[in-house]
Amino acid sequence: MFSRQARISGFGAGRRIATTARGYDVLRDPALNKGTAFTRQERAALGLNGLLPPAVTTDMEPQLARAYRAYRAAPTDLAKHIYMWRLHDDNVTLFYALLQRHMMDMLPVVYDPVVGEAIENYSEVMTRPRGVFLSIDDPDSVEERLAAFGAGADDIDLLVASDAEEILGIGDWGSNGIDISIGKLAVYTAAAGVDPHRVVPVILDVGTDNEKLLNDPLYIGYRHSRVRGDAYDAFIDAYVTAARKLFPKAMLHWEDFGSTNVRRILDRYRNTVPTFNDDVQGTGAIVLGALINAVERSGASWADQRVVILGAGTAGVGIADQIRDQMVRHGVGRQDAVRRIWLVDLPGLLTDGMGDDLLDFQRDYARPEAEIAQYPRTPCETLPATETRWPAMAGLRAKIASAPGIIDLATVVKAVHPTILIGTSTTPHLFTEAIVRDMASHVERPIILPLSNPTQLHEATPMQLIEWTDGKVLVATGAPFDDVEHKGVTYTIGQANNAALYPGLGFGTIVSRATTVSDAMIFAAAQAVAGQATDTAPGAALLPSNEDLRETSSVVAVQVARKAIEQGLAQEKPDNVVEAVRERQWWPVYNPVEAV
Numbered sequence: 057m058f059s060r061q062a063r064i065s066g067f068g069a070g071r072r073i074a075t076t077a078r079g080y081d082v083l084r085d086p087a088l089n090k091g092t093a094f095t096r097q098e099r100a101a102l103g104l105n106g107l108l109p110p111a112v113t114t115d116m117e118p119q120l121a122r123a124y125r126a127y128r129a130a131p132t133d134l135a136k137h138i139y140m141w142r143l144h145d146d147n148v149t150l151f152y153a154l155l156q157r158h159m160m161d162m163l164p165v166v167y168d169p170v171v172g173e174a175i176e177n178y179s180e181v182m183t184r185p186r187g188v189f190l191s192i193d194d195p196d197s198v199e200e201r202l203a204a205f206g207a208g209a210d211d212i213d214l215l216v217a218s219d220a221e222e223i224l225g226i227g228d229w230g231s232n233g234i235d236i237s238i239g240k241l242a243v244y245t246a247a248a249g250v251d252p253h254r255v256v257p258v259i260l261d262v263g264t265d266n267e268k269l270l271n272d273p274l275y276i277g278y279r280h281s282r283v284r285g286d287a288y289d290a291f292i293d294a295y296v297t298a299a300r301k302l303f304p305k306a307m308l309h310w311e312d313f314g315s316t317n318v319r320r321i322l323d324r325y326r327n328t329v330p331t332f333n334d335d336v337q338g339t340g341a342i343v344l345g346a347l348i349n350a351v352e353r354s355g356a357s358w359a360d361q362r363v364v365i366l367g368a369g370t371a372g373v374g375i376a377d378q379i380r381d382q383m384v385r386h387g388v389g390r391q392d393a394v395r396r397i398w399l400v401d402l403p404g405l406l407t408d409g410m411g412d413d414l415l416d417f418q419r420d421y422a423r424p425e426a427e428i429a430q431y432p433r434t435p436c437e438t439l440p441a442t443e444t445r446w447p448a449m450a451g452l453r454a455k456i457a458s459a460p461g462i463i464d465l466a467t468v469v470k471a472v473h474p475t476i477l478i479g480t481s482t483t484p485h486l487f488t489e490a491i492v493r494d495m496a497s498h499v500e501r502p503i504i505l506p507l508s509n510p511t512q513l514h515e516a517t518p519m520q521l522i523e524w525t526d527g528k529v530l531v532a533t534g535a536p537f538d539d540v541e542h543k544g545v546t547y548t549i550g551q552a553n554n555a556a557l558y559p560g561l562g563f564g565t566i567v568s569r570a571t572t573v574s575d576a577m578i579f580a581a582a583q584a585v586a587g588q589a590t591d592t593a594p595g596a597a598l599l600p601s602n603e604d605l606r607e608t609s610s611v612v613a614v615q616v617a618r619k620a621i622e623q624g625l626a627q628e629k630p631d632n633v634v635e636a637v638r639e640r641q642w643w644p645v646y647n648p649v650e651a652v
């Protein structure tokens with residue numbers, strides 16, 4: 057990703073870079089390269105005369121203009137994504153300066169939704185490898201491979217790792233999933249100012265069950281089915297052990313694991329390592345942020361909410377846990393709070409009769425059989441036999457599909473009259489007009505969050521929800537959507553994507569060097585995001601705009617670091633947390649490069 061030839065002192069603007077590199081070695085190092093922005097003195101000292109055209113453009117503007125033109129000329133979103141990462145190969149500073157200037161345009165190209173397309177086509181997208189590839193085929197080499205990255209113990213703040221079993225809502229993409237670790241880290245830098253030279257993207261290749269990849273001669277990963285069980289756990293442990301040893305100050309971020317592994321991994325490390333799972337906790341917290349504002353605007357109280365969640369996997373139950381805790385904060389008993397949440401998945405409403413077939417983190421929410429005995433059952437087709445992504449849920453559905461049949465979403469909505477409906481099912485169109493109209497007929501301001509990424513997987517579009525509820529809905533979505541006009545009101549759609557939360561959560565953890573990431577730190581992050589969407593006019597978004605991501609993330613980081621200090625988890629306790637966050641932020645500005 058960058059070379060170690062450059063030793064960088066200080067943070068942010070004004071730091072100096074000293075290098076022993078000369079000539080092409082300077083230009084080929086994306087951390088050092090400034091292209092035409094090298095001054096005449098730097099060109100002379102670094103042996104660049106003759107290797108650059110004569111124009112000297114130290115204020116970056118002409119470079120930004122050139123790069124933006126090239127970006128616009130790329131014919132498709134995927135071509136734009138590839139262009140951006142080629143630019144990054146060339147000049148990291150210019151990449152982030154461009155991204156920051158055109159955040160609303162470019163974030164969806166570098167990150168979600170286009171990152172999903174890039175992962176599906178990664179053999180075309182990959183040019184220069186980025187990050188670290190670890191393999192379960194060679195668990196003894198984990199430390200050696202991480203060490204090959206070339207960073208010292210004090211050089212790394214953050215690692216993002218994925219085993220790519222459940223990328224967004226598009227399933228298993230094996231080693232191609234390195235691009236989600238890379239994309240998440242780009243957002244950390246663009247949003248929060250995490251130094252892009254102090255991070256490591258990691259892919260944990262445990263094989264893939266994706267037949268398409270296994271049969272693709274261009275596939276870049278290991279060609280065998282996913283390894284599970286003890287060997288899997290030992291491999292994860294080898295990664296954590298090596299990462300902790302080599303980079304003892306770094307935070308570990310987990311991304312896009314499958315629902316049968318995700319909680320076990322999180323629970324194993326959360327009390328001893330500075331770590332969080334973005335899909336469980338980051339998502340839970342950004343959704344809670346949106347709901348804090350939605351419930352307030354609905355005029356109802358937290359104690360009166362009834363919540364239906366479609367898709368009871370990693371994200372769905374992560375969200376349920378945050379909602380449960382929020383109800384408890386508002387005086388509801390824990391068991392009562394659990395009873396106000398209904399989880400619906402492939403087998404329909406989850407009930408306690410499903411017993412051991414449920415995933416461990418779902419069990420608390422299973423409805424008592426006695427309660428649902430009278431609910432009508434719907435016979436339904438089972439999934440195609442090839443469906444392997446959710447064996448537990450698909451198996452349960454197959455068991456009950458024809459007799460007695462499942463209790464489907466429409467039935468649950470009819471019976472429960474939810475105030476909040478959330479979609480994390482990876483399946484488009486499941487919030488049908490009939491279901492939404494039914495919900496809206498029983499509640500003044502239905503709160504509906506279709507969250508399945510990428511865009512085309514959303515359970516409904518904001519335009520549909522606004523139309524079907526005649527503008528009464530309070531809506532936020534996982535992917536970015538344009539404003540919707542309805543009866544003279546402009547509805548701005550807040551994006552409930554964890555990208556608005558995890559960068560600040562991670563940066564606050566880094567700045568305070570917290571030893572763990574506590575529930576209170578996560579709640580502080582949710583409150584901090586919610587507090588920044590203050591416009592309550594009709595149609596106003598429930599969350600702050602991504603245009604303001606730097607601002608939002610800074611506030612989140614400050615609140616998270618303060619909470620870590622307050623809870624005694626911080627190893628660094630600056631008197632002025634705001635100043636400490638500001639000082640540590642990396643900005644895409646050119647700094648002087650000195651020859652040594």
Ligand SMILES: NC(=O)c1ccc[n+]([C@@H]2O[C@H](COP(=O)([O-])OP(=O)(O)OC[C@H]3O[C@@H](n4cnc5c(N)ncnc54)[C@H](O)[C@@H]3O)[C@@H](O)[C@H]2O)c1
Binds near residue numbers: 372
């Ligand atoms: N907006 C965000 O910030 C955000 C964050 C995390 C995840 N997500 C999205 O949420 C979705 C789920 O992600 P995850 O990590 O929880 O995946 P997961 O695999 O852990 O969970 C998906 C669940 O959906 C269920 N499901 C599949 N088809 C269904 C159907 N037809 N009806 C009901 N349930 C069905 C599966 O059985 C599984 O339990 C993805 O599309 C992902 O992109 C969004």
Ligand SMILES: O=C(O)C[C@H](O)C(=O)O
Binds near residue numbers: 223509
């Ligand atoms: O990556 C995203 O856009 C959000 C989330 O982490 C997801 O898995 O969908």
Ligand SMILES: [Mn+2]
Binds near residue numbers: 311
């Ligand atoms: Mn994710």
